[in-house]
Amino acid sequence: MQTLPDDDALVENARHDPDAFAALYRRYLTPVYRYLLIRLGNSQDAEDITSRVFTEALEGLIHQRYREGGNFAAWLFTIARRRLIDLYRQRPAVSLEEAALLDPDPFDQIQFSDNKTRLKELLSELDEDKQELMRLRFAGGLSFAEIAALDGKSEAAVKMMVHRTIHWLRENWEAKNV
Amino acid sequence: MSDLDWALPPELDAAITEYYATLEPSSSFAARLEQELRQRQGELLQHKTKPRFHFLWSDRREIMQTLRARPIFALIVVLIALSLLTGVVYALGRLTGFIPGFGFTSDIRSVYLLSEPVDAISGGVTLSVDQAVSDESKLWVNLTVTGLPEEQDFSQAFVFLPNGEKISFQMSSGMAVDSNGAHLTYVFPPLPTATSDLVLFVENLGGQNFSVPMQLRLAKPGEILPSEPEQSEQLRSETHDGVTLVLDHIAPASNKTVFQVSLHFDQPGMSLNNDWNVVLTDQNGAIYPAIDITPDTMDGNAKIFQTSPFSGNEQLTVSLNVFPTAKELPVSIDFSMDDANGFLFDPGPDPAVGQIWTLDDVIQIGGFTLRAARASLVSTTELLFEFEPAENLTGVMLYTPDPLVRGAGGGIPLANGGISAGMRFEKIPSQPFEVQVTRAYYTAHGSWEIQWQPSPAPQGAAVQPTVTSAPTQPPYATPTFASTNPVLLEVQMLAQQFDAPFQEGPAWIHVVTERTSIPRSGQTYPLPYLISEQWIETDANGYVIRSVWMDKDANGNTIQLTATIGDYSVNFTTGDAGFNNGQPYRFSADILTRDLERAVQYGGSFTREEIACDDGQACIVITSVESFSQPTLLAGEAQAFVGSGNKVWIDLATGQQIQFQAFWRLEDGTNRVESTERYLLIEKVSFPPQEILDVVAKVIVP
Numbered sequence: 001m002q003t004l005p006d007d008d009a010l011v012e013n014a015r016h017d018p019d020a021f022a023a024l025y026r027r028y029l030t031p032v033y034r035y036l037l038i039r040l041g042n043s044q045d046a047e048d049i050t051s052r053v054f055t056e057a058l059e060g061l062i063h064q065r066y067r068e069g070g071n072f073a074a075w076l077f078t079i080a081r082r083r084l085i086d087l088y089r090q091r092p093a094v095s096l097e098e099a100a101l102l103d104p105d106p107f108d109q110i111q112f113s114d115n116k117t118r119l120k121e122l123l124s125e126l127d128e129d130k131q132e133l134m135r136l137r138f139a140g141g142l143s144f145a146e147i148a149a150l151d152g153k154s155e156a157a158v159k160m161m162v163h164r165t166i167h168w169l170r171e172n173w174e175a176k177n178v
Numbered sequence: 179m180s181d182l183d184w185a186l187p188p189e190l191d192a193a194i195t196e197y198y199a200t201l202e203p204s205s206s207f208a209a210r211l212e213q214e215l216r217q218r219q220g221e222l223l224q225h226k227t228k229p230r231f232h233f234l235w236s237d238r239r240e241i242m243q244t245l246r247a248r249p250i251f252a253l254i255v256v257l258i259a260l261s262l263l264t265g266v267v268y269a270l271g272r273l274t275g276f277i278p279g280f281g282f283t284s285d286i287r288s289v290y291l292l293s294e295p296v297d298a299i300s301g302g303v304t305l306s307v308d309q310a311v312s313d314e315s316k317l318w319v320n321l322t323v324t325g326l327p328e329e330q331d332f333s334q335a336f337v338f339l340p341n342g343e344k345i346s347f348q349m350s351s352g353m354a355v356d357s358n359g360a361h362l363t364y365v366f367p368p369l370p371t372a373t374s375d376l377v378l379f380v381e382n383l384g385g386q387n388f389s390v391p392m393q394l395r396l397a398k399p400g401e402i403l404p405s406e407p408e409q410s411e412q413l414r415s416e417t418h419d420g421v422t423l424v425l426d427h428i429a430p431a432s433n434k435t436v437f438q439v440s441l442h443f444d445q446p447g448m449s450l451n452n453d454w455n456v457v458l459t460d461q462n463g464a465i466y467p468a469i470d471i472t473p474d475t476m477d478g479n480a481k482i483f484q485t486s487p488f489s490g491n492e493q494l495t496v497s498l499n500v501f502p503t504a505k506e507l508p509v510s511i512d513f514s515m516d517d518a519n520g521f522l523f524d525p526g527p528d529p530a531v532g533q534i535w536t537l538d539d540v541i542q543i544g545g546f547t548l549r550a551a552r553a554s555l556v557s558t559t560e561l562l563f564e565f566e567p568a569e570n571l572t573g574v575m576l577y578t579p580d581p582l583v584r585g586a587g588g589g590i591p592l593a594n595g596g597i598s599a600g601m602r603f604e605k606i607p608s609q610p611f612e613v614q615v616t617r618a619y620y621t622a623h624g625s626w627e628i629q630w631q632p633s634p635a636p637q638g639a640a641v642q643p644t645v646t647s648a649p650t651q652p653p654y655a656t657p658t659f660a661s662t663n664p665v666l667l668e669v670q671m672l673a674q675q676f677d678a679p680f681q682e683g684p685a686w687i688h689v690v691t692e693r694t695s696i697p698r699s700g701q702t703y704p705l706p707y708l709i710s711e712q713w714i715e716t717d718a719n720g721y722v723i724r725s726v727w728m729d730k731d732a733n734g735n736t737i738q739l740t741a742t743i744g745d746y747s748v749n750f751t752t753g754d755a756g757f758n759n760g761q762p763y764r765f766s767a768d769i770l771t772r773d774l775e776r777a778v779q780y781g782g783s784f785t786r787e788e789i790a791c792d793d794g795q796a797c798i799v800i801t802s803v804e805s806f807s808q809p810t811l812l813a814g815e816a817q818a819f820v821g822s823g824n825k826v827w828i829d830l831a832t833g834q835q836i837q838f839q840a841f842w843r844l845e846d847g848t849n850r851v852e853s854t855e856r857y858l859l860i861e862k863v864s865f866p867p868q869e870i871l872d873v874v875a876k877v878i879v880p
Contacts (some may be wrong), residue, residue: 009806013822017583018216025212033803044514044616047207051214058215086349115193122316123197138198152382166184 007072034139049083074149130165204602274427275402276436283313286402290394300386317366324359325386334381335364351474387798403429418624420444423498425628430635440480447512454500455753464878467746467755486880490634499700499753507622512546519543520614559603573619574599580611615773618690665786666774672833673768683716683762686866695853707732713866724874746879770826777802796830813876816846
């Protein structure tokens with residue numbers, strides 16, 4: 001009984017009920033924030049963009065910009081990506097790809113354990129698409145179906161791509177330890 | 179897929195989890211944002227409830243409340259609009275001009291437009307480039323996409339120049355879907371001068387990639403609405419607390435006037451933290467609806483409006499309006515690029531929860547003097563800083579470069595008028611660290627008004643503005659759902675019986691409703707008790723031509739006032755104006771039929787019960803309930819909600835739906851009433867009070 005309803009039920013009520021939107025907000029705040037923090041590298045920008053994402057989502061719901069029966073999580077992360085692009089646009093000297101590489105990783109500020117350092121090094125060897133997939137899956141907590149909706153791919157393709165990435169990490173994990 | 183091996187070495191598994199899922203947003207940030215969202219939703223719902231028959235005219239409600247005109251996409255519309263222009267003379271020198279959908283361009287003689295629309299088809303998806311505009315500032319490309327398997331919000335786009343250079347888009351609009359397809363706009367950096375051939379590449383639209391050759395040509399006279407010579411030095415408001423309103427561009431046509439207004443700030447990093455509008459009035463107090471036609475891709479500090487053509491005799495005032503108080507603007511300044519904006523805080527070697535530090539640190543920032551008064555450790559990881567009251571300052575956001583920080587957020591006002599702001603750490607640092615103010619929030623006070631003497635509209639159309647009724651248009655056909663459900667048929671029949679005399683005109687219909695509701699935590703609107711009064715004028719065929727809507731509180735104070743003249747709506751309270759895209763409709767007090775149709779169509783449940791109403795008349799009560807797929811347990815609630823529903827009381831003798839109730843269904847089967855609305859009066863009269871006529875007479879439409 002303590003479980004919250006699915007997104008569709010909340011979304012429908014969220015158009016007119018602040019508590020329903022608050023329930024969606026609480027559900028997605030941490031995933032969106034984590035995703036943005038990993039992309040941006042500092043909590044200040046992450047908070048700023050997180051605020052914009054949820055404000056835009058709220059306005060989008062009320063103004064019927066969210067398609068009924070759509071995938072709310074995918075829509076939310078679409079907004080997050082757009083606002084990231086906006087932010088990168090405000091830093092014209094740095095392209096989107098460069099920004100992703102140049103922005104300081106928040107974890108640079110943390111004393112890493114050996115395992116996390118190994119993982120971080122491994123992740124840096126992945127191409128941007130795979131890194132993004134990992135961020136969406138593990139920081140954003142999106143399901144394969146949600147990532148598929150976000151990226152316009154089939155769920156099976158996303159699942160396979162994540163699996164291949166995980167497989168690659170597993171294959172190289174021990175090697176990195178040597 | 180099911181046999182995929184997802185097993186990971188435990189330490190890799192743990193590392194992935196920790197790497198991606200260690201950081202949490204600070205609780206102060208989370209709480210503040212939730213509060214802001216609740217407040218924003220209250221404001222939005224307040225706007226949303228202007229023509230607020232909750233279930234009534236549900237299709238029309240969308241139209242009536244569309245307070246932004248749709249962007250105009252096709253070149254043909256440009257040509258039609260401009261075909262009314264005659265005698266346009268291009269002056270020597272640099273001239274700005276307006277292009278529908280695109281906005282104002284800085285030099286109309288160096289603008290390139292798409293030579294002709296181009297299409298590309300791939301995998302059943304058709305991409306049509308409807309328009310492209312290239313000027314000194316950007317390349318703007320407007321697309322229509324049809325055949326998408328499902329709506330999609332995000333795709334990458336590039337243009338390739340003849341020399342092979344690849345240019346990535348800077349920003350895109352959201353997809354706007356209508357019956358013609360999904361519309362999408364991309365903005366690219368400016369092209370090299372005189373670029374006429376390029377290839378647009380759009381990636382991953384419905385799983386398809388598109389490569390579309392485009393040809394551009396110089397815009398011809400008549401394709402761009404020229405602006406008046408720059409007058410912006412004169413056309414600006416006084417500056418108050420760092421904010422100035424500026425009338426940037428004015429493009430008069432025979433049938434309309436387009437103008438751009440922008441907010442200017444006297445410090446970098448300043449922004450207005452609320453939506454804004456302008457109200458356009460003349461020397462007699464008449465209001466000219468200013469329809470917001472700002473393209474989605476424009477900066478939020480500038481807006482483009484469309485209004486009536488002018489005779490040249492008007493003395494206009496453009497006033498900035500921000501809801502709820504036009505003279506108090508919520509503004510913020512970003513100081514994240516400023517180094518000297520902090521103070522050193524020493525928590526000591528062993529801080530304890532509940533510990534309080536008395537501070538006396540002064541920060542001079544952005545013209546404000548901030549004095550930190552104290553800090554307290556509110557949990558093992560959170561510090562709360564308090565600042566003494568500072569004039570107009572409403573909040574600050576803090577930050578520290580200390581590596582242990584995990585989040586910092588804005589704060590809340592204190593009882594003494596001061597402000598607070600929190601910071602969250604992995605653990606409280608044991609060494610002194612710098613506390614920086616990265617953003618300040620303040621209220622700018624003033625009245626931002628521009629006096630504007632418009633030029634006469636160009637010849638070719640009537641330029642004298644008149645108070646008019648809506649032009650006659652084809653009637654709006656209410657969609658009907660064929661059903662043999664006896665309850666639905668009975669409700670339809672009763673509603674038609676009641677509505678029939680009110681759908682005969684000409685007449686004025688006077689409607690008064692009363693609404694009571696139980697506000698939820700954080701809810702600011704609607705008020706717990708509201709009286710709404712409507713005056714609706716209908717023509718000889720019963721179609722609505724003018725209306726006035728007033729919301730009043732329990733003390734009779736007007737909370738909101740909206741007038742609709744034909745297709746134009748003006749909200750006197752918020753300053754919003756809207757164009758309703760003309761669908762004639764008749765008055766109806768039937769709120770229920772559409773809901774029941776939906777319930778029948780989608781398998782919802784409803785019941786019918788015969789009762790005696792309060793006045794002893796025979797009534798029926800129709801109760802419809804929509805069950806949630808899972809129970810919803812919200813914060814602060816003892817029971818979960820398992821559904822929501824409506825109850826409507828209908829007088830069997832008159833057919834009138836007299837009372838409406840919205841409720842939540844709780845898990846124990848009982849209902850919790852959310853709101854109750856009932857008609858106090860519906861009458862048909864020959865004339866409204868003079869004050870109502872005065873309100874509608876104030877609105878001047880083209």
